Amino acid sequence: LxxxxxxxxxxxxxxxxxxxxxxxxxxxxxxxxxxxxxxxxxxxxxxxxxxxxxxPDYIYLLRSIMRINPDQGVQFAQLLVQDSEPLADLTQVVDVFVEQNLTQQCTAFLLDALKNNREDQGHLQTRLLEMNLMQAPQ
Structure with a gap:
């Protein structure tokens, strides 16, 4: 066998x-x-x-993990983008969080992922602010 x-x-x-x-x-x-x-x-x-x-299709895997266990999904998302050469597009990763309506987890993820304050990630910084303003308007 x-x-x-x-x-x-x-x-x-x-x-x-x-x-x-x-x-x-x-x-x-x-x-x-x-x-x-x-x-x-x-x-x-x-x-x-x-x-x-x-x-593999990391975004598909991330979606699957997010449905089962959002906390584990956050950790997996961090694994995907932690290297200098990310395994998945940051914008697509954020889209997965948004699809699952996980604003709080997305905020924590983005604060870590955007800590280098790179100019090419400005659109994601703006999106982070927009998401939080829409979720908790004052």
Whole structure:
């Protein structure tokens, strides 16, 4: 019996951790990343993707995580933009927060992400102010 995508799919409903092991051995990057997300191992997604040189749809993953656990989604969003070469567009990340109506989490995320006060991020600074003024008008 060889590790394969089909075998991983069969055992996934019974034991997601075992399925993850099967997908790793079978070298099926998208399924590995999906299992990491489903088992709450969000930090490993970025590490694994870099290790195997795979470029998943990080915005799709972020949306999925935000629906399940917004707090974990914030942490995942921070992972995506922490390097000098962000893995996802900051504007798209903010859009995910807005879609989920997570203004407070978005504010915390943006305050951290915009701390370098770069000129090319001015539109996001403005958007941050607009969001907060609309949510809590005085």
């Amino acid at each position: 060889e590790c394969s995508e089909q075998l991983g799919d069969l055992v996934k409903s019974i034991d997601p951790t075992l399925a993850l092991s099967v997908y790793l051995r079978a070298n099926i990057p998208m399924k590995v990343i999906q299992c990491f997300a489903e088992t709450g191992q969000y930090q490993k997604i970025v590490l694994y993707a870099k290790k195997v040189n795979f470029q």
